Amino acid sequence: QLQLQESGPGLVKPSETLSLMCTVSGDSISRSDYYWGWIRQTPGKGLDWIGIVAYKGTSFYNPSLKSRVTISLDTSRNQFSLNLRSVTAADTAVYYCVRDVRGSSTSCYDYWGQGTLVTVSS
């Protein structure tokens, strides 16, 4: 059974970089044709799609975040990461790592991590 688990700091200072890791068990991200990505959730704005990356190298990001975000795969550890630079209080959210249903950039998500709350505050 595929499982995803987020990890990383729960508190980040404004203007710094938010870095999260997602550990995948039950499947190899290097063998799989799926897209792996991040979605965040805030009380005010709901669910916000951040971006996705596939083992074959293609990646897609939300244009609203594209200048600040990088999603990378670490196949040796079967993990993928999120880096969001120059954060503000508006980036405070629960961050979920996800896997898509059909191996496409335009897809929905059937596997989600439990989510991790990241607060941006000094």
Add this chain to the structure above:
Amino acid sequence: DIVVTQSPDSLAVSLGERATINCKSSQSVLYSSNNKNYFAWYQQKAGQPPKLLIHWASTRESGVPDRFSGSGSGTDFTLTITSLQAEDVAVYYCQQYYSIPLTFGGGTKVEIK
């Protein structure tokens, strides 16, 4: 970006009664080449991540009870719970996956009356 507008924000339904949630996308999410609507529904219970219920607008995920059904095409979609059970109390979200950035509706909170 495709804007997905979900209604109502909340609704209270008696046990065994029908619950209906609507979503409208700002442009069609129907792909003419394969006649598929790139539209999904999720259920999120308190303290849990969203769970995919339906994709392609009307295809239930494995294990989802058949009291959940999705319908609609183009820009207008509906999630129906035909006989509400206590375990269906949750927030429901719709999502379009026709174009990037993928976008979600604002959510509908379903409670027991």
